[in-house]
Amino acid sequence: MAAMSPSERRLQKELMSLMKEPPPGVTVDGDQASQNLTLWTVHMEGVPGTLYEGEKFVLQFKFTNKYPFDSPEVTFIGNNIPVHPHVYSNGHICLSILTDDWSPALSVQSVCLSIVSMLSSCKEKKRPPDNSFYVKTCNKNPKKTKWWYHDDSV
Amino acid sequence: MEELIEAIHLTEQSQDYTSLLENMNTYLSAVLESNKRLTDSVSISLVDKDFLQDIKDVVNSGAVGVYFGQSLRSIKVVIPDDFGLRYHEIFIQYEAPKKLIIRNVHLPNSSKLNSEYRSIHDVIETCSKYINELTRYFDELEHIDQFCSIMEPVNPSFKDDFRRIFFDDRTWLHVEVTPEGLASNVHLVGHSTYWHNKLQSGLLTWDHDKRIVENIMDIFDLGMFPQANSQSKTEGDVEKQTEEPLVCGICLCSELPDAPGIPQPLCQNAICGVHYHRSCLYQWLVACAGSRPPAFGVANGTCPTCLQPIICSEKDN
Numbered sequence: 001m002a003a004m005s006p007s008e009r010r011l012q013k014e015l016m017s018l019m020k021e022p023p024p025g026v027t028v029d030g031d032q033a034s035q036n037l038t039l040w041t042v043h044m045e046g047v048p049g050t051l052y053e054g055e056k057f058v059l060q061f062k063f064t065n066k067y068p069f070d071s072p073e074v075t076f077i078g079n080n081i082p083v084h085p086h087v088y089s090n091g092h093i094c095l096s097i098l099t100d101d102w103s104p105a106l107s108v109q110s111v112c113l114s115i116v117s118m119l120s121s122c123k124e125k126k127r128p129p130d131n132s133f134y135v136k137t138c139n140k141n142p143k144k145t146k147w148w149y150h151d152d153s154v
Numbered sequence: 155m156e157e158l159i160e161a162i163h164l165t166e167q168s169q170d171y172t173s174l175l176e177n178m179n180t181y182l183s184a185v186l187e188s189n190k191r192l193t194d195s196v197s198i199s200l201v202d203k204d205f206l207q208d209i210k211d212v213v214n215s216g217a218v219g220v221y222f223g224q225s226l227r228s229i230k231v232v233i234p235d236d237f238g239l240r241y242h243e244i245f246i247q248y249e250a251p252k253k254l255i256i257r258n259v260h261l262p263n264s265s266k267l268n269s270e271y272r273s274i275h276d277v278i279e280t281c282s283k284y285i286n287e288l289t290r291y292f293d294e295l296e297h298i299d300q301f302c303s304i305m306e307p308v309n310p311s312f313k314d315d316f317r318r319i320f321f322d323d324r325t326w327l328h329v330e331v332t333p334e335g336l337a338s339n340v341h342l343v344g345h346s347t348y349w350h351n352k353l354q355s356g357l358l359t360w361d362h363d364k365r366i367v368e369n370i371m372d373i374f375d376l377g378m379f380p381q382a383n384s385q386s387k388t389e390g391d392v393e394k395q396t397e398e399p400l401v402c403g404i405c406l407c408s409e410l411p412d413a414p415g416i417p418q419p420l421c422q423n424a425i426c427g428v429h430y431h432r433s434c435l436y437q438w439l440v441a442c443a444g445s446r447p448p449a450f451g452v453a454n455g456t457c458p459t460c461l462q463p464i465i466c467s468e469k470d471n
Contacts, residue, residue: 006405013406068404069441104404104438105428105458 007067011037014108026112038063041077042112050120057082059115060091061108071102073143074111083125086118090135092142094128099143171213171220175206178226182206201226202251208273218278228257233278236286242312244281246274256281262291262315262333290335291315294366298329301367303382306416308409318343319370320382323427324419325349327374329366337366345422349374403459404434415470426460435466 004012015037019030025045033040040061046052058078064070076082076091086094097106097114128134138145182203205226212231213220219232219241227248232241245258254271261267261284271277292312303320304310310317316330316339325344329337340357342349356373370376399408402417409416410431417429439453440446448454451468 003411006407006410010406069438103458103461104434 005065007063007065008037010068011063015040018109023109023113023116025116026109028108038065040108042108044112044116046082047116047120051122051125052082052119055080055082059112061111068104068107071098071106071143072108072111073141074098074115075142082119083127084119084122085124085126085128088128088131088134088138090138092134092138092145099145171209175210178206179203201248204251204273205248208275212274212278220274229274231274231278233282233285235282235289235292237289240292242281242285244277246271246277260311260313261285261288262313264313288312288333288335291331291333294331294335294337297365297367298331302370302379305382308416319379321349321374321380322346324424326419327353327370329370331366336362337369344419346424400429402431402434403428404430404438407431420466421457421460421462421464423457423460423462423464426457426462428457428459430458430466432466432468432470435464436468439464439466 011033015028015030015033018026018028022028025047027043029041029043040063042059042061044057044059046055046057057076057080060075060077062073074093074095076087076093081087081089081091088094093115095114095118097103097111134145178201182200209220209229212218217233221230221232222228223230223245229246229248231244231246233244234241243260244256247255247257249255249270252272254274254277255269256264256267256271256277258264259267259281261281267280267284271280295310295312295315295317298304298317298319299310302317304317305320305326306318307314307316315332316328319327319329321327321342321344325342325346327349328339328341328343330339332338337360340353340360342353352374359373360369361372364372371379400417401408410433413431413433415432417431419427420430420432420435421428435458436453438458439455440448442455443453452465453468454463454465456462457464
């Protein structure tokens with residue numbers, strides 16, 4: 001077997017621990033991820049007792065070979081994109097740890113937990129105020145967007 | 155040829171070198187006489203007559219142990235020091251007639267021994283001399299290994315002329331030992347004010363007539379050395395049996411194939427507790443600063459885990 005690169009080694013370790021001890025409501029598609037370590041699909045369930053109870057979402061993680069020095073590209077995919085003030089209807093997520101505040105000490109697991117808590121703390125289901133303009137004009141890669149964080153409350 | 159190989163296998167098991175050598179000898183002389191070209195084609199595992207005689211002499215002298223590797227061309231000799239206290243292994247490779255090299259040896263600065271030797275006897279003589287010069291070096295390292303909990307190297311040997319001694323979870327003491335058995339480049343890894351102050355005030359009182367371990371105990375007021383992994387295993391904690399090695403907060407690995415060293419307590423924040431490989435942390439801090447190499451090779455920024463200020467030098471010293 002060819003020697004693994006540092007990013008592959010780390011992704012392999014993360015995958016193992018995420019499959020072994022996933023956070024509640026989060027499951028990773030292990031077969032797909034182990035075939036291609038740079039593209040993961042993560043299934044997420046809305047937390048009981050929150051506005052998203054009973055809903056199912058799918059997250060896609062894309063990694064570059066600079067990971068973990070470079071943040072992963074994380075978007076919601078599939079036909080159920082959560083209606084949330086920080087989630088655009090094309091699946092892009094406005095979350096500072098995915099761009100400016102990324103740190104190599106974060107992981108797929110901590111990103112999942114942040115997104116779960118972002119959804120759970122939502123008080124009103126609505127799209128971001130600039131949704132239609134953003135979705136029309138944005139780059140396919142959410143990391144290319146210069147995010148302007150609307151608020152820090154959720 | 156097969157017969158010979160079989161003979162070698164047999165003798166390897168029985169450790170009967172004399173009969174092996176005789177077999178080799180007979181075979182070689184026959185081949186040499188009948189067809190020189192054949193010897194060239196199969197010479198990968200063959201050796202010359204002088205070398206065999208050389209081995210024979212060394213074995214017969216009885217002073218050193220001789221062991222064979224995959225072929226007669228790789229030999230290990232085990233030589234005792236003058237006092238017969240320690241035994242040192244020297245791996246010798248036969249390159250060509252009267253051309254031997256030392257392939258591996260568990261001694262510091264082994265590049266000193268990099269030269270061509272005419273005979274095994276030459277090798278033994280040179281190494282014995284070097285080993286006996288290093289007596290104090292061995293004494294000090296053995297003493298440190300005996301009393302202290304060593305974090306790095308992971309498997310300490312006489313080849314490594316430094317030790318990183320466990321003080322607490324966030325602090326190690328780095329000590330290098332010179333070939334003369336003296337301490338040098340003593341410094342702390344980690345940023346504990348407590349240990350740092352002790353080192354500052356005590357370093358000038360270092361007494362080279364005392365042993366390194368005694369000096370360290372005096373400077374840091376230690377009655378005994380703290381032991382790493384001393385937390386006793388609680389019952390029912392069987393899954394986590396073997397103490398997990400410290401992993402780096404960035405790459406999640408312990409030892410890296412392409413960079414030396416293990417994760418170190420580099421964050422100054424006492425409650426952070428995350429270790430990093432120097433190379434990983436340096437890479438991240440430099441990337442945060444726009445990939446410009448920092449002045450004096452020291453990068454600063456914030457700890458990826460606790461976001462407190464952190465500094466990291468490129469070189470481990």
